[in-house]
Amino acid sequence: MNLLLFFILGLLVHFVFFVSIFDIYFTSPLVHGMTPQITPLPPPARRLVLFVADGLRADSLYELDENGTSRAPFIRNVIMHKGSWGISHTRVPTESRPGHVALIAGFYEDVSAVAKGWKENPVEFDSLFNESKYTWSWGSPDILPMFAKGASGDHIYIHCYTAEKEDFGAQDAARLDTWVFDQVKDFFQSAKSNQSLFSKLNEEKIVLFLHLLGIDTNGHAHRPSSREYKDNIRKVDDGVKEIVSLLEDFYENDGKTAFVITSDHGMTDWGSHGAGHASETLTPLVSWGAGIRYPQQVSTQLFDDEFLKEWQLENWTRRDVNQADIAPLMASLIGVPFPLNSVGILPLDYLNSSDLFKATSMLTNAIQILEQFKIKMTQKKEITLPFLFTPFKLLSDSKQLEILGKARSYLKEEKYQDVISLCKELIHLALEGLSYYHTYDRFFLGISVVMGFIGWISFASIMIIKSHSSLTRRVAKGKKDKKKLHHLLPCSFVVIGVLIAFFLLIQACPWTYYIYCLLPVPIWYAVLKEFQVIQDLLALLLTFSGKHSVVFLLVFTLGIEILVLSFFYRYMLTAGLIAFACWPFFTQLWIQAKITSLGWTFFSLLLAVFPLLPVVGREPNITLVVGAGLLIFLISLSSFVYLWKSKRKYICENLPVHLCQMVGILISTYIVNSTHSSLLQKQGLPQINQIVSWTILAFSLIVPLLGSTIVFQRLFSILLSLMSTYLLLSTGYEALFPFVLWCLMLAWIRVEQEVLQQSGIPCTQKLTSIHFACNTDITQVRQLHLDDIRRSFFFVFFIVAAFFGTGNIASINSFDPSSVYCFLTVFSPFMMGSLMMWKILIPFVLVMCAFEAIQVTTQLSSKSLFLIVLVISDIMAVHFFFLVKDYGSWLDIGTSISHYVIVMSMTIFLVLLSGLAQLLTTKKIKLWGKTKPHFM
Template identity: 65%
Template sequence: MNMITFFIVGLLVHVVFFISIFDIYFTSPLVHGMSPQRVPLPSPAKRLVLFVADGLRADSIFKFDPSDPIRVPFIRSVITESGSWGVSHTRVPTESRPGHVALIAGFYEDVSAVAKGWKENPVEFDSVFNESRYTWCWGSPDILPMFAKGASGDHVYTHTYPSAMEDFASKDASKLDTWVFDQVKDFLRSAKENKTLMSHLHEDKIVFFLHLLGIDTNGHAHRPMSKEYLENIELVDNGVAEIVSVFEEFFENDGRTAYVFTADHGMTNWGSHGASHPSETLTPLVAWGAGIQRAQRTFTFQNYDDDYIRDWGLETYRRMDVNQADIAPLMSSLIGVPIPLNSVGVLPLDYLNNSQHFKAESMYANAIQILEQFKVKMTQKKETTLSFLFTPYQPLTDSQMFEFMSHTRSLIQKGHFDEAIHECEVLIHRAMEGLSYYHTYDRFFLGCSVVLGFIGWTSYVLLVILKTHASLRKPPTSKDATAGRHLGLLFLFVGLLVCLFLFLQASSYTYYIYCLLPVPVWYSVLKEFRILIEFARSVPSLPLSRCFGYFVLLTFGIELLVVSFFYRAMLTLGLVALALWPVVSGLYRKTKSRSLRWVLSCLCLSVFPLLPVVGREPNTNYVICAGALTMLTSLIYILLCRQPGLHSRDRWLFICQMLQVALCTYVLSSTHSSLQLKQGLPLFNQLISWTTLVSSFMVPLLSSTRLFHRLLSILLSLSSVYLLLSTGCEALFPPVLSWLMFVWIHMEQEAVDTQGMSNRNELSRIDFSENIDLSRIRQLSLDDIRRSYFFVFFIIIAFFGTGNIASINSFDPASVYCFLTVFNPFIMGGLLMWKVLIPFIIVMCTFESVQVSTRLSSRSLFLIVLVISDLMALHFFFLVKNYGSWLDIGTSISHYVIVMSMTIFLMLLSLMTHFLTSNKLQIWQKVKVHFK
């Protein structure tokens, strides 16, 4: 198999392994075909007004200081006089779309939603809006359209402001909320002159949805403790009070309007959300009006896990917490519409002010609605599983479901409402467990198939390494050919059996891929079984003690990298250990100055994993220092460099790139200063930022292809972009990392010199664009295992050095303010990903240099890297959790996804870095010819 074929096959195999995690853990929980469940009693409210204050923390609105004026007098009066209150507990990720789906549709959106972003529905789902007779919505163009598109029919009307208004650099982001309040008042005013609209508004089962984005925008721009954020909360409180007054006047105080005030998610002190900090997951819930229990005094101590309640001054008022998905059944019950078909929320009865009969009927409808999902899920699984292999969920069989339903209905008819409610709660609990059981029914089967393929692929790569570099290749005999044919027929038969089994089960086409992949992989492994026998025979001639030492060190090294995903500080320990390499290997005796630089650079880089990844306030001083450090090191190189190949043209290019670094440093500082003064993003700064981003791909191609010249040009281009995307001390990471990478190249050259494989002055003459002399490519040695491990370690450092999963979830929009301030999730996400990739590219270019300087084929080193990364991925596959908190589950899956993405991405990134280092634009020559 040649290199290109192997690359394509390896890429496809890892794509399959990567996608498998989504079929095993990320499949959509939604099912269709259920019947809506209605309560056969009149509803307490004709209409519902839903206020969602985007990004509002529970403590920000509930906190009370007796020495200061009450920040939210209206909401406070509702809690103490006329309504019910509590905390709505959200789930990770704490983002706007999942939060609104949980609130209005009653289920926690699966990961497939990420693929289509914030505005499209990856799958159609039911919602309170869809079940209503009419719904009118006002607010953000990023949230409202998805509920209108998901509705059956044309009864959900949306009114959105232009997306350009969602500007983080706006002088007053509260205008987003003012716009909503004004639009609602204008709408009701115009309805008085429109008989048709007036008629619709006075019907029952009506919903009004006010999405208030100003608090979230001000929180991102100024932080939740800022004057702007707190004043926006006051504005929302005044606006809600005014809207309630307008509605009551419009409907002539008929007492048939219910109000719900809540938030989709909270926000951290540093102005981000997406992770699981209590400030992000604890949101307020206040309800009042028709059908809502009035304020209840309590004199018993209420024990909650959060510490905020001590500062709220609400200890004497009964607090009723809910899960965010529970709000959808509450709203449905208030206006008498069926609970959304896919809802997994449980009706919070304590919020209802109604008869026990109504509560029992509502809970019964809630239980049957969830049971309907369970029955559809069970039927689907039964249809795709052979009868003798199907194992039903024992706590909820067909007979038990029938008994539950008939017994509960009998209790309601007899007036035993409390018992009926208890039976419904038991049924809901079992149905939810059953939904999870059938949703994960094939997880073990698929997991075993993927693990089998994983082990087979890793074994095959090891065999390729042995076959290529261990001199074990021998010409096949006729006996080998016969055995190969028999083996091929055997595996063909196995493949046909697998296909027949999956066909009889009516399995998805992806199941065929996961289950059939191990067949050709293991055929390829067993076909080379003779290589293993030859290797086993040659073991006595190997330096066993040294091999064992490398095996032990590599095992510990891989375990350290795995643990570092959970504890970043382990990378600091690893860098300290790496700093001792010259001493352990004996290189210190040969080159003390470079060894000292290696130790210092490792120790400097080891500081970064100890720094916090979230919660850092923007500090442009660090960015200025990073820009100055980058220019200083580059200037020293240009002034002191006496290496061949550095022409005046290259010197001028480096000087221009240094000036670009200085300009980007100024742009970053100027932009943040302008935003603090609320003067917006200067157009000049924005043009420079985008120009720098685009030119960063092209400028390095103008420089000399000599090793250090090209690496320096790449570093300057990437550093310019990284500075524009930085807000604090992370800006220092690329120059420190680059320092270590440059030293690594020199150290590897010294290591090769020690083995007598290279000339001392060869490093300065290496040109990336020259064709590699295949006659000089050497065989693999045990030391190449260390080089490959160093590369994997530095790749992990490149990712976890300045961030982790929480830092990506809690993405701070301030890092893209030089490029744009208007909310655009795709562009902002793309810029964030490019910032994450820049350290990767620096490490990849260095590894390319190490491969060239040590005269080793890129394929050989990459095969070892592939084995190490696959062993890590297999680790994380076994560490994936489907129990515990949502954060634990999500984090464990994210670790596997990151390692698999890294493996796939390194394959693609290696092509990019090869192009970046080896190619050159011949603009100068073209211009010269033109003038001639």
């Protein structure tokens, strides 16, 4: 097979494997067609006011300051004298959109929906706002529109400020909350003279929603421990107090207003959110007013933690809920139907109402969730063959009727506690059944994907063997003896494919199922078609008595497991790098190339320090970034002097490029320091800094193409250009990481040259004389050796080290926004995410370019060697596919899926980055003078 065609097919196959995880694990849990359920009793409140303090941590609100006083005296007074309080436990990802969906719609949004959009509904869902008579909302343009779009009717009114106001770097972000409070005051003032608005506001079943983004913005910009974050809490407390007083005056203290204040997510100490740290998942919940239970003083509590003592709230009953439970609570308070897709359980402890109301509301809650279960079961039953359908046995039709019958009977007999117990049992069974049917096809699809994976790995291995072993001749000789098999094989696989397609067709499966289930058929056909190669390989392995090969296989397997474990424990990378550092001392390298071996050992140990450091983002230190910039400038200056003395004929050609890059490093260093100083003084991002930062980013991939293609000079040019951008995206010690990684890559190139010389292949050219442009095809030089598997493994290890050297899964999901402040400070999730992705890819590019250099300097085949890399990556991907969880904590589930997605993304990116590395290393743009032809 043509290698270009093979790589195109490989890219498509891996893309299918990558997308499969979204159909298996990231499908929307929503169903439609349920009947709205409402409690048939008068509600305690006519209106509800919801305050969401975006990014507010529970401890930041409840704890006392250094003077022993509360930052939120009004809310603390409510806790002690007027209402109920507790912790709202959020789920991963702890982001604004899924947090608000859980609060207002009552369900936990799937990750695919989050990825489809932040300002619009990617999927249609019901919400408290949609069920209300009228809803007025004020706040961020990133949150409010998603609850208005798709709602039935035009009863949801939104008032947003412009996106430009969400600036992390300008003035105090508390002005965002002040804007909301001022708008609400003006709104009610205007209502006094607007009869139509006045009558609407006096209707029942209305909601007022105040989204307060200032705390989140100040937390990102200044950290939750900052004065700005804590002062913002005080301003929110003052604002809430003013709005409560305003509403009491407007409604003449009719006692029919219920108030809820909570948060969508918390925030880490280093100013980020998105993962599952307690500081991100523990948010406050305080409620008071109509229908809410008054404070209850107790001597002991169920919660055995230190928080209560620190907050000095141990004598007031704490009532914890899951975040989705708040939606049914709010719905029951104003008497609207529970949101159709809600999976929240009504927290009865918050209600100050009769036992009849509580029992009836709980029954409504149970029927509402049961409706979703019945729709989900019906949908799955309709598309599954009767003899293959396995119902959820714990909640059969008879079981449903039995529980509902008993509950209604107990309700008539006024056995309200029995009703509540039965309804809770029914809810838990229905939720378990929803999960059962939601994951019904998971095993079937998983088997199909794994079969495709194993088939692809086998096929890629056969391609390597056929291209670079003596088995090729045996295969040609054996083809005549296998003609019958070759005629029978395609017919058999065609029949298998038709049967699979027919099976999927009669079950009305989605079109993506056809791809996942039919893809293994041609892959395994291609594998079994090479039966003679497999047979000869097995015979060769059985007759080969090589102790060295067995040891090599064991070490290779151990290396794969270390790579897998490094995704869970970063220090495993340190263990691997220490092993790399010791490797020359167990080979002939130490004897024949002491200086090269010492360089390799030193930089391996130096790089091994980084995985032991805290993940980037926790404690920004711009001094380290400035120091890294100055260090790289001095090294580039000394390199410039050295090249001038030793290679004068080349320095003339590269003089403008080298000087330009040195100036770029100095400018980047200055901009980082200048920008962060300006932000600390609350003067915002200087426009000139922003323009220069984007300019440096734009030219970072072009400038290296202007210089020489000599290996060392081109690699050094790539480092300087990429480092000028990396410095702008750095906040601490990670600014040193690419440079140390690059030094190790140079040592690796020299080590591989020495190893190749030991194997009898001469490789005497130095890195300062060999050109990238002289790449030759390995098939004309030599075949692959066992040592080439080690080179490929080294490459994969360095790619993983480049990814996790300064961070982990959580730090990637919840990056520090201050990393992009040199480019923008106005909130823009996709632009910020793109910049952070480029920051992650820069170390990748350095490793990939070094890999290209190894292929040139050691006369290896870039195509064949890359095949081995893909096989290693796919073996890791199979590991993570089996390690994906659909149980346990949401953090465990999300992390396990993230591992698989990262490995699959890495595999696809490596194919694309290989092309980028070849472009960066081999191409040259001529702008001045005459370019001399490059010959070895």
